[in-house]
Amino acid sequence: MAGSECTIVVERRPDGSYRASCPVFPDCEAVAATEDEARQAVERAIETILARRQLNPIDAVFARLRGLGRKAFIPFVTAGDPDLDATAAVVRRLGQGGASVIEIGFPYSDPIADGPVIQASYTRALSRGLRVDDVFASVRRMTDERIGGEVPLVAMVSYSLVYRRGPARFLAEAQSAGFSGAILPDLPIEEADDLARLAAEMDFKLIQLVTPTTPPERAVRILGLASGFVYCVSVTGITGERDQLPAELLEQLRRLRRQTELPLCVGFGISKPEHVVPLREVADGVIVGSALVRRLAEADHRPLAAVLDEIGELVAGLCQALNPDAAATAGRAS
């Protein structure tokens, strides 16, 4: 087992029992009547931790995609807009439609990092009384019922909400509900040390953002704290759909590629298949938010099924542009 590579220290206690521990895994400690029992208990604890570590679904997804030479498609959806049942229905459709990872946005009253489309969806969800506990409960159901299949879920959440609940408690509840990681768009690295340590101990991914205004030396520090994948912001500004992607983006992606092994995923402003094609060469995936949320907003006054079909079409177009070979294969298979 992997644990055999690290030393387990066993000591005899004054009462005659044995205490086993491992300096590499400070949480793994056992007291037992015999030396063997104590050692085996610690070995089991370490194995559990390692098994969980190896299986963070985000890492597994990107490893699989890399092996197949494919790109990740990462859609964003606001929890509770128009309601949580609709959110579950969208997650199901996205899971079937080729999503690699799904971001779930926690509505927040003052989202300075988000554009008007996503803010409006947050406002709508909150005006219906949505609570953080409701989001966790809903995600727990999605996880239990495997609504999104094997697709890992990532929380997009303001630090204001995380702080109020208590960072350790928030991360624990998020992980227990079924999230594999989180993005805190208003928590820059200067303020993120404690949270990053907590997340690392739990093998909960803390996805970091790099933007066009991030100086190269700062990007290195951000990458040092990042896990899961790197969220590369494509334009200066806030989330939202745009007509064109800037040329500097490709340059920055090439630079980041030399600085990290982590997958690079591009978000902010991607809404069309034409945006995706030039990114295939330099990115490992794309993140699409506002374009989906804007369509979902119509579920207020149109049948959800029709809106879901449109979203399905949009997603199919983006996935086709992202992985033309895979889509062609899938098309033949069906």
Place this chain on the structure above:
Amino acid sequence: MTLPSSLAAAPDRHGRFGPYGGRFVPETLMDALTQLTEAYRAARDDAEFQRQYRYYLRHYVGRPSPLYFAERLTHEAGGARIFLKREDLIHTGAHKINNAIGQALLTRRMGKPRLIAETGAGQHGVATATAAALFGLRCQVYMGAEDVRRQRLNVFRMKALGAEVIPVASGSGTLRDAINEALRDWMASVRDTHYVIGSVVGPHPFPMMVRDFQAVIGQETRQQCLEQIGRLPDVVVACVGGGSNAAGMFYPFLDDTAVELVGVEAGGRGPALGEHAATLNFGKPGVLHGSFNYVLQDDDGQTAAVHSVSAGLDYPGVGPEHSYWKDVGRVRYTSVGDADALRAFRECGRLEGILPALETAHALVEAVRVAGQRRREDVVVVCFSGRGDKDCFEVARLTGEEI
């Protein structure tokens, strides 16, 4: 408790006042904030920049503002002597111009051609539009759609000064949404635009910078007390929304530990969440608008609705430095409700011939209360942060009078 000398030394280089402050903003803004901090530090240490700032404060703004002995108000209170630091007499009629001139000068120094600002009641918007006109900068002001409706006079003033007013309908359509929208604009425009934040709130370096530009209030007051009274005051009172006039007034007195400092928040209609804007009295530490400080939130961390008759105090957060001063006990924070503030608006007019801004009226209520409990030799100074003309329509509406 921390020594007073270290109080005045805050913030540290991370922008922390004790545990408060810092930067909780999207990565897009981090480089801009780092650059702004460097540009501001260089300007602060530059004698020529300071000379220009003082020049415009004196010849354009009309400083120093008087420290006036309010004889009839003192008689009415029946105790300590009450002095008014007359920020209502400077250009544009409120203290906001001190900061706007400072930041506009800094913008010119950084070579950026465009200013943006948020405004609630419109006073900071007017001050920024004024400074933009003075230095030939383009200016756009974000203002909650609800506030645009309530403060039509100030909207007209900003437009007349050449600024563009952008109504913000998102969220609650008030000051906090205007701040969100201004921050968003800045994220996309940071290369050629400076965001003139109007209070001691937001990410570092804004709380420090705005305090520094407003500290002229306290510096003058301290000097005037020594000249006119021969000693320092016993109590200094100022109203607190975000807290810029109070921060500027209190800061030069921090080391004078014998001087009692009192901040007055908006008690609104009562202590229930949503009925007031008394963040330090009823809030908890949390994150809002890029800074860690006291906030009014629900259990989830969603920003609470706030209420005050005074649009300038109607804010669910408060500056990180005030949060720190509260925790270390250097400043006492209390609150005054709508009804008392409205009474003080009229009483000050009737007794002194001065209509206070409704924000200022909150501080006056507490000053009269404190003075009444003190000896006749004692001195209470009130930061008279602004004049009340802008509030006449609202006061008339509330009392059912026609204008």
